[in-house]
Amino acid sequence: MENVRDVRKLPKAHLHLHFTGSMRPSTLLELADKYGVHLPEALSSGEPPRLRATDERGWFRFQRLYDIARSCLRSPDDIRRLVREAAEEDVKDGSGWLEIQVDPTSYAPRLGGLIPAMEIILDAVASASKETGLGMRVLVAANRMKHPLEARTLARLAVRYADHGVIGFGLSNDERRGLARDFDRAFEIAREGGLLAAPHGGELSGPGSVRDCLDDLHAARIGHGVRAAEDPRLLRKLAERGVTCEVCPASNVALGVYDKPADVPLRTLYDAGVPMALGADDPLLFGSRLAAQYELAREHHAFTDAELAEVARQSIRASAAPPDARDRLLAGVEAWLAS
Structure with a gap:
């Protein structure tokens, strides 16, 4: 019988998870209480907030909730x-x-500056990796809403820590604001320093924003990228170049990019040969973590276990994991399929 294997036991790589957005709701409640931060009901109710970010006002509300949650992270222990x-x-x-x-600039004011913030984050990642056995690295992301010069500063910082846990450079926030080409120098700095380029594109804006990430920023991966499904030529380009789209289905629905899970073009991307890595994006705000994205592909898009295994392989191949870790995970995928 198909589709009986537990997707939580399928080895996979998680390539699209934002820092504050990874927080447990219970931890946010505890930290808010500790620091006397008043949380709006959207963050304190225990239910994912109702969001629709396809208009400017909706995106502003999403960002405001994210910023409130981030304000509860104030110490190295947090x-x-x-x-x-x-x-x-x-x-x-x-x-x-x-x-x-x-984006370490967001945490720098409370952690003693940009370099201390970066080092605290990297130290936390190294410790958590050791404690849990999970391979972990950091992707430093610039903010598209800020000046491109800030992105260059961040790119130089990211390169400085390339041997201490930083593996890539990204560009996040509302892609309807700020042209990709404005950030081309920052991405050039990152690539010259050996970092992987993984900007957001093709989420709130259409396929043109994916094309810009490829042509102007020479992206190796695209954060989201789902809107590429609207352009068959672009799909072919992604497939031919082997550029992985970090697809976050629950996030796409929560932010109103698509109305329901069945509308997210997972099958279109997969059938076109575009590599995919499913991601949870911001579980704090969207209410589901990594395994749930695989369940969504199974339930709403009829992905078989063999196809889910291939998506897991694609996520592992697109990661910056060292060869031994990659081989171990790929062998685990085969064992899952054989079970």
Whole structure:
């Protein structure tokens, strides 16, 4: 009988998880109480907030909730707790490798500056990896809403820590604001420093934003990328170049990019030969973690276990995991299929 294997036991790599967004709701409640931060009902009710970010006002509300949650991370201990718990949740969901995405400038004011913040985050990641056995690295992401010069500063910082846990450079926030080409120098700095380029594109904007990430930023991976499904030529380009799309189905529905899980074009991307890595994006706000994305592919898109295994392989191949870790995870996928 098909589709009986537990997707939580399928070895996989998690390539699209934002730092604050990885927080457990219970941890947010505890930290808010500790620091006297008043949480709006959308963050305190225990239910994922109702969001629709396809208009400017909706995106602003999403960002405001994220910023309130981030304001509860004030000490190195808070950072260590967040990272350790994110690792624990990933291990439960079958992840053997996690690349967590962070803009350290957001945490710098409370952690003593940009370099101390970066070092605290990297130290927390190294500790959590050791404690949980989960391979973990960091992807430093610039903010598209800020000046491109800030992105260059971050790219140089990321390169500086390339041998200490940083594996990539990204570009997040509302892709309807700021042209990809404005950030081309920052990505050039990152690539010259040996970092993987993984900007967001093709989420709130259409296929053109994916094309810009490829042409202007020479992306090796695309954060989201689902809107590429609207352009068959672009799908062919992604497939031919082997550019992986970090697809976050629950996030796409929660933010109103698609109305329901069945509308997310997982099958279109898969059948076109575009490599995919399913991701949870911001579980704190969207209410589901990594394994749930695989369940969604199974339930709403009729992915067989063999196809889910191939998606897991694609996530592992697209990761920055060292060869031995990659081989171990790929062997685990085969064992899952054989079970």
